[in-house]
Amino acid sequence: MTPFHLEVRNVRKSFGRKVLFDAVSFDVRLGESFAVTGKNGSGKSTLMKIICGVLTPNGGSVRYVVNDKEIPLSHVAPHIGLVSPYLNMYEEFTGEENLRLFAKIRGIGVRQDDIHGLLQRFGIFEHRNKEARFYSSGMKQRLKYCAALLHRPALLFLDEPTANLDDIGIAVVREVMREQRQRAALVFATNESEDLSFADRVLDLSRLKIG
């Protein structure tokens, strides 16, 4: 796996006059797992969006260094995968069509076997030809995992990793988290204490002092 380094320094986010968090700093390297926790509304999902490069912070910096070269946030997409409640699939396309579409738009070649393998792993292979609008919330969550892992990202972001999943789904996700931590790197946001056991380090946003 390509060596990389995610560096977050003094990130601050506010909405109007309300400061959500301030002076958030941490590093994530290959082989590490980092968790973000905090009470509802503390900014876990917001922080995840910022470090994925889809939301601009009000202060601080987020840097990705891959093979000793800094990559601009606007070009970080090939190296990351995200599973989040705010991420939606294209409901007019089937599960398999969504994955093919994502692979094409990412500009990566993916074999049908790889797509089917992911769908089978997450238990939605038999629903692959159904339009995503007919999927349950749990099935959509599983499809999001397939989409996030399609390109074997160096850094996997999980926002509430086990949300909407049954016991079987949770078991698969925890296996993915274990593998990702060994193979590459993992950053996840959760309030589940069992999920937190996967983290090497934990940031509690509720305990940050707002400056």
Place this chain on the structure above:
Amino acid sequence: MVTPIPYQVFVKEVASEFRTRYALNALLMFVVTTLTMVVFSLGDNTVPYEILSGMLWIVIFFSAMSGLSRTFVTEEERGTSLTLRLLTSATNVYIGKFLYNVVLILAMSVFIAFAYRLIIDDFVVRSSSIFWTTIVLGGIGLAAASTILAAIIAKANTKGTLFPVLAFPVLLPLLLTCIRATVLSVEGAFFSEAFKDFQILVSFSVVMIAASVMVFEYVWND
């Protein structure tokens, strides 16, 4: 064969539109309704061709307003804009959606132009080359401005009214030029007489596209 990513975004837009018909249905209904009202309003009255030329571009403009914003509005409404942001760069998204809007508006403009010429007897085009060149260049200019404006208003609460309100002052020079060139086509002018208008239309598109490419990333990302 690896196809360019903007083309894949374009293909996604086309495939999505065929499945959902978000824009096509709205556009078709608007065009049919508007042209029907125009025909009944005109009745047997003889209307100067300058006014008919202006009316043609009014129909095209408002048809564009009813359909071209959907490429970004639907992404926000369905929550797929974050998905798309994570898949590829802002520039690829802009180019793909711009190409889609060009194809959509050209198809719509050609349909409107044919229908207009068929149903309004007083609208006789004597220079088809000027007429169709104006339709194509005007359509590209409309798409160029509408794409970036659609991205801007997609997150607004009052996007329905905001889009035409923002678009009209931006598109006014383009529309006036298109109307002037259409008048020339009805008068049967030589192609070279319309060169100045075509220069304006091409310049408008170049400026809009260049500006859009520069600012789109800031508009697209929060």
